[in-house]
Amino acid sequence: xxxxxxxxxxxxxxxxxxxxxxxxxxxxxxxxxxxxxxxxxxxxxxxxxxxxxxxxxxxxxxxxxxxxxxxxxxxxxxxxxxxxxxxxxxxxxxxxxxxxxxxxxxxxxxxxxxxxxxxxxxxxxxxxxxxxxxxxxxxxxxxxxxxxxxxxxxxxxxxxxxxxxxxxxxxxxxxxxxxxxxxxxxxxxxxxxxxxxxxxxxxxxxxxxxxxxxxxxxxxxxxxxxxxxxxxxxxxxxxxxxxxxxxxxxxxxxxxxxxxxxxxxxxxxxxxxxxxxxxxxxxxxxxxxxxxxxxxxxxxxxxxxxxxxxxxxxxxxxxxxxxxxxxxxxxxxxxxxxxxxxxxxxxxxxxxxxxxxxxxxxxxxxxxxxxxxxxxxxxxxxxxxxxxxxxxxxxxxxxxxxxxxxxxxxxxxxxxxxxxxxxxxxxxxxxxxxxxxxxxxxxxxxxxxxxxxxxxxxxxxxxxxxxxxxxxxxxxxxxxxxxxxxxxxxx
Amino acid sequence: xxxxxxxxxxxxxxxxxxxxxxxxxxxxxxxxxxxxxxxxxxxxxxxxxxxxxxxxxxxxxxxxxxxxxxxxxxxxxxxxxxxxxxxxxxxxxxxxxxxxxxxxxxxxxxxxxxxxxxxxxxxxxxxxxxxxxxxxxxxxxxxxxxxxxxxxxxxxxxxxxxxxxxxxxxxxxxxxxxxxxxxxxxxxxxxxxxxxxxxxxxxxxxxxxxxxxxxxxxxxxxxxxxxxxxxxxxxxxxxxxxxxxxxxxxxxxxxxxxxxxxxxxxxxxxxxxxxxxxxxxxxxxxxxxxxxxxxxxxxxxxxxxx
Numbered sequence: 001x002x003x004x005x006x007x008x009x010x011x012x013x014x015x016x017x018x019x020x021x022x023x024x025x026x027x028x029x030x031x032x033x034x035x036x037x038x039x040x041x042x043x044x045x046x047x048x049x050x051x052x053x054x055x056x057x058x059x060x061x062x063x064x065x066x067x068x069x070x071x072x073x074x075x076x077x078x079x080x081x082x083x084x085x086x087x088x089x090x091x092x093x094x095x096x097x098x099x100x101x102x103x104x105x106x107x108x109x110x111x112x113x114x115x116x117x118x119x120x121x122x123x124x125x126x127x128x129x130x131x132x133x134x135x136x137x138x139x140x141x142x143x144x145x146x147x148x149x150x151x152x153x154x155x156x157x158x159x160x161x162x163x164x165x166x167x168x169x170x171x172x173x174x175x176x177x178x179x180x181x182x183x184x185x186x187x188x189x190x191x192x193x194x195x196x197x198x199x200x201x202x203x204x205x206x207x208x209x210x211x212x213x214x215x216x217x218x219x220x221x222x223x224x225x226x227x228x229x230x231x232x233x234x235x236x237x238x239x240x241x242x243x244x245x246x247x248x249x250x251x252x253x254x255x256x257x258x259x260x261x262x263x264x265x266x267x268x269x270x271x272x273x274x275x276x277x278x279x280x281x282x283x284x285x286x287x288x289x290x291x292x293x294x295x296x297x298x299x300x301x302x303x304x305x306x307x308x309x310x311x312x313x314x315x316x317x318x319x320x321x322x323x324x325x326x327x328x329x330x331x332x333x334x335x336x337x338x339x340x341x342x343x344x345x346x347x348x349x350x351x352x353x354x355x356x357x358x359x360x361x362x363x364x365x366x367x368x369x370x371x372x373x374x375x376x377x378x379x380x381x382x383x384x385x386x387x388x389x390x391x392x393x394x395x396x397x398x399x400x401x402x403x404x405x406x407x408x409x410x411x412x413x414x415x416x417x418x419x420x421x422x423x424x425x426x427x428x429x430x431x432x433x434x435x436x437x438x439x440x441x442x443x444x445x446x447x448x449x450x451x452x453x454x455x456x457x458x459x460x461x462x463x464x465x466x467x468x469x470x471x472x473x474x475x476x477x478x479x480x481x482x483x484x485x486x487x488x489x490x491x
Numbered sequence: 492x493x494x495x496x497x498x499x500x501x502x503x504x505x506x507x508x509x510x511x512x513x514x515x516x517x518x519x520x521x522x523x524x525x526x527x528x529x530x531x532x533x534x535x536x537x538x539x540x541x542x543x544x545x546x547x548x549x550x551x552x553x554x555x556x557x558x559x560x561x562x563x564x565x566x567x568x569x570x571x572x573x574x575x576x577x578x579x580x581x582x583x584x585x586x587x588x589x590x591x592x593x594x595x596x597x598x599x600x601x602x603x604x605x606x607x608x609x610x611x612x613x614x615x616x617x618x619x620x621x622x623x624x625x626x627x628x629x630x631x632x633x634x635x636x637x638x639x640x641x642x643x644x645x646x647x648x649x650x651x652x653x654x655x656x657x658x659x660x661x662x663x664x665x666x667x668x669x670x671x672x673x674x675x676x677x678x679x680x681x682x683x684x685x686x687x688x689x690x691x692x693x694x695x696x697x698x699x700x701x702x703x704x705x706x707x708x709x710x711x712x713x714x715x716x717x718x719x720x721x722x723x724x725x726x727x728x729x730x731x732x733x734x735x736x737x738x739x740x741x742x743x744x745x746x747x748x749x750x751x752x753x754x755x756x757x758x759x760x761x762x763x764x765x766x767x768x769x770x771x772x773x774x775x776x777x778x779x780x781x782x783x784x785x786x787x788x789x790x791x792x793x794x795x796x797x
Contacts (some may be wrong), residue, residue: 095740099759106544106762124762128547241742295633297654297743307634433545437761448744453656475546490565491745 046082050374055101055112058091059302062173062321062396063116063359066382069390073381077374085374094118094301095243098436105130110366114375116172117362119428120244120435122160125362126168127433132363134158134167137376144170146383149404149423156428157360157399162264169360170379173391174399175321176422177252177354178415179210179218182314183336185225185232195224207417210338214350215253215284218315218341222291225314234291236313240300241447244439248355249317250446251429253281255353256343261429262468267478269468270486274461282457286450297451319357320422323415324395337415339422356426358397392416399423434475441467448491463489531775538769544762557769567770570750573660577749578728581667586721588668589675594705596676597683616673624737627666628653631738653739656746663735663747670734671724678720682713715789722785726778750774 054070056063070087077085090112092100098121104111105125117125125131138144148154148171155162157171185191186205195203199220204210213221222234238245251261259278262269289296293312295303301318305325308316317340318326327335342350361382363375381387388403392412397419398404410417430438442464447453449460466486472478505511538557542550561567592612599605615623630638631652639649652662686709694704710717732751735741741748741756754774758767 102544102762103759124545128545241740241744293634294639294649295651295654297651298632310635312634433543433547434761436545437757437763440756440760443740444742444745444748447742448656451654451656451743451746453744453746475543488565490569 043081043083045370045373048370049084049086050370051086051088052113052371052374052378053088053090053111054114054116055097055104056089056091056116057097057118057359058093060094060321061324062175062391063091065391065394065396066116066172066361069387069394070378072387072390073378076381077377081377083374098124101125102130105364105366108366110364110368110371113364113367113371114378115362115364116359117169118359119156119169119356120430120439122158122168122360122362123431123433124435126160126166130365131168132365132367132372134170134363135165138167141376141380143380144383147401148399149174149401149420152356152424152427153399156356156426157358160431162431169362170382171399172359172361172382173321174397174419174423175319175357175359176419176426177249177317177340177357178320178323178418178422179338179340180308180316180318180326180415181210181336181338182225182311182334184334185314186336195221198224207336207338210341211421212350213338213341214344215341216344219288219291222288222315226291232312232314233293233296234314235288236292236296236299236304236307236316237285237288238299238301238304238317239289239297239447239450240303241443242300244443245300246446246450247429247439247442248357250281250285252340252354253285253343254278255355255427256351257281258345262472264430264432266480267432267472268480269472269478270465270480270483272465273468274458274465278461279458282446282449282460286457289450297447320397320415320419321357323413327414335414337418339418339425352422352425354422354426356423356428358399432472432475432477434471434477437471438468441471445491454491460491462486463491534768534771537764538772540765540768542763542765544764550765553765557766558773560766561770561773566745567750567753569745570748570753573745573747574729574731574749574751577660577664577667577731578725581664581671581728582721582724584664584668585672585675585724586717588672589677589720590679590717592672592676593679593683597680612676613673615670616677618670620670620731620734621737623666623670624734628738631662654743656743659739659743659746663738666738667728667731667734671728674724675720678716679713682716682720683709685716686712718785718789722782725781725785729774729778729781 052070054067056067067087067089074085074087077083090100091097097116098118101112101115101117101121102124106128115125115131117131122131126133134144153171153174154167157174158167158169160166160168186203192203192205195201201217201220202209204213204217204221224234225232226234237249240246254260254277257277257280259273259275259281261273263272292299293307296307299307301322304313304316304318305322307313308318308326309328309331316326320337323337327337339352340354342352345351361379363372363379367375383400385402388398388400389406392398392403392409395413397416403409404420404423410420432438445460445464445467449455449457454460462485466482466489469478469480469482470486473481505514537550539552539554540550541553541556596605596609602608630636633639633649633651633654638652643649650658652658690708690712691704694708699707730751731749732755735747735749736752736755739747741752750770751774754767754770757763757770
């Protein structure tokens, strides 16, 4: 075979390869020695410049850290792989991020090369083949087969469909519920005595005390610290209709008392979410409003941060991910982060089965080879022990066992001990392509009951069961149609 | 017969009565076809398919199934009735208030600061609904909101305007009225400006009462512009989504869920494109029906008066 140069003179393949080798050798000799010594030989992108785009969650610290730390990756990539990489970032609030990602991916766009997804979206992103299946990649890159702190990390942030070995996400940050307590109010003189006099029980003071705290006893504490005359209330929890704000804590109440939302194997919802136990949990969760500031019915993540940091709530149920925002400089030393209450079981033990938060990275399936390769390199860098430790130092929540087991990890951030404790006590709900449709129905019914639009919690759950069963039957996930009782059901 | 030069041929061709106007219309028509007709036809086509963007499956022809499902969905009917209530009450209040304020400004030509007052009055209308919704949500906030602080300051107990299902609908309606009354003021001022000065002077010479002047002179001449304002507001109000979505997300429960919010949620949160297209087609037909009714009423009265 002969390659014809422009001047028409023939040049055989050997000559061409020899020339190319000479040029490469010359380039190698002129390359800075310190970089050459660290550069991974033969990287296909060496010498090139790549621009990457990350889509993340607006106003969410761990998401922000993921992008804030990317310049470190740029330095690492230059030194190790020999290419230049720069990043651009786009973001959207939780409620709009999926839409932003999905509308872009639906057009087979590589506008966002790496996306920080919410855990429940894996199904909706994987089913239309918008994100890269990771099994083969992980098999070929053993450093990405990370040992996680708890099995839930893989289940929640990587796996779709539930119960399979198929992986689609790389954990970006782990997240769990935590209870933020105003320790200064708890320790104020006379409070413990007054509490004991009123409830005939010791006031919980330490992390260990709170570990043993049941929801009934927590309610007493919230009631005790509800003092509107002094401008604060006992608790702040989420009830907003936005995104999954009311669902996450309320489903935690349900699951911790033996309830569930569906059977992921059969897609059955009716007869599961509308159980008596879940109905009781609805009543219980609504009753907590008594101990919260007026307007708690509108609270989402941001509002809970606001009321707590402005001293209007003694305690707040909040995601560990926003720990930094919950404990600003003005609150340093006044706040204790403890596990949220447990729920008494028939045998007298306490159970916590809370909804997990946190997000995985997912890789755009429409990336070209170069961007796919950089995304992969980025993930390898992300799980380096030093990167994960830096992430932890900045307030992110790593999930890998090595980092979480490092001596002193619990003291790195005020919420880390609780985060670590809650991680194995948390689980996700629905990894299904119809996630957002099911969530919309659920949020609508839960808030309808919480706000008094309807007064029967059983009816709210029956509505959710009927609508979700219909959605899942329509999509082929559930084998059973909604029962006849669902005909014409409305809020 | 003299031979025609090519330039002369083109000039003659363009000189034909229909050709030049037709050519001048081509860019507008092309724009209209590309950005309006084709998407509408696409929407219409999609409404006959079962298609979810996240299902990973190709669209399946379903005939009228989506329309049937929508018509059998009690939730959609409730959303529609809520929307009609919102449109009728909102546009009604805006029209009355807009006319009153318009007359006030029309009669106060020499009032000092009139221009500043008018500019301030129009400010809500030029703000984006997303921004308006966000800051009204903060104004209404029971813990931090300025409205509750004021209420408490004068001895009332605070209220959770957007969180209470008995007040949420009225609370979002107030914001819509605040935002769009200036538009009706503008239309009223335009309508009043269209009244011939001679007729106003004649009414003054004839010593007509204020009500007679309003009915026989002002409304007689200004009704077309006012009707246009009402029509535009009705269509626009029927599509209200962003303002309310930012304040309540359609809640509490479904108290403020208008049909456009349902459409948005099903299209861009659930990505159920077939169903959403069918609902969009139904809403389009309702909007066309509104327009046709207004135009019919306008012409009917015109004929009756003739």
